[in-house]
Amino acid sequence: MSRRAIYPGTFDPLTNGHVDIIARACHLFDEVIVAILVNPGKQPMFTVDERVEMLNEELGPRFPRVRIETFEGLLVDYAMKCEAQAIIRGVRSVKDYEYELPMILMNRRLNPLVETVLLVAAEDTSYISSSLIKEVFSLGGTIDGLVPDLIVERMNNKIRAGL
Template identity: 35%
Template sequence: MRTAICSGSFDPITLGHLDVIRRAAACFDKVWVCVSPNAEKKNQLFTPEQKLRLVQAAVADLPNVEAELFPGLLADYAVDHGANVIVRGVRNATDFDVEYQMAIINRGIHPQLETMLLPASAEYQHFSSSMVREMIRYHQPLEKYLPASIIPLVRDMTERKGE
């Protein structure tokens, strides 16, 4: 079985993230979405458990995709799940440089791990989770940025939080 990992902090999962996950799901028998808390990212809007719930709702229609929280090293998560490929989306040269460095680090930890970089689809190149968080905070329409299945959840979670 060919297994891949898609990872991120997903604060929240966007249509761009979902596009990469769907494309990976078409290439692999099994895709694990690793929702990783990222202590270096400030101004997080959702808790790790909320992020996981949003990701699970977004990928519910993909039978070969499952999501889990994992606070450890991505390379270890991949090996624990029998994956030898990490799939990452890249929007620009900056993303490529960061992901290239991480690929080298991950192969240093587990030499059998490959990283596959998928260029962002043109319609999603311009947005990020931080931009979407601003749209959420200012109560802007979210249909262009988030999977339709999670918009009610996002609204509910942020209204409870007082955003």
């Protein structure tokens, strides 16, 4: 049986922290599904279709056992639909752990067959978040080295287009 995991998130934008977690998850699982959450309540920088395209372009050549999908609804239901045994979550701090723990316990209650695996962020990416990246970028700061070059390019294109 293939070991399959889901790494969920909005990935708006994809950061080097995300890429690090994906790379490490690939060492643990035969297949990693990077699942982009469709959240109509949020106003993202990139549309869902743009994020799918960027993640495929950035991750596809580097990680052949990764596939990019989108999902709505309960994560554990999506995990069962995908026949995934685990949900991958990256934690940067105790604050992240405290945020994740209630969700882990609820997911376990909803479906005890799906485990959550916490991967601690690498030291050099532990302070990076998509929100912080967008804030620094919007104020004219450099994000080089914090996100893949493709993402920097696409963010610059958004600004040039006035979006």
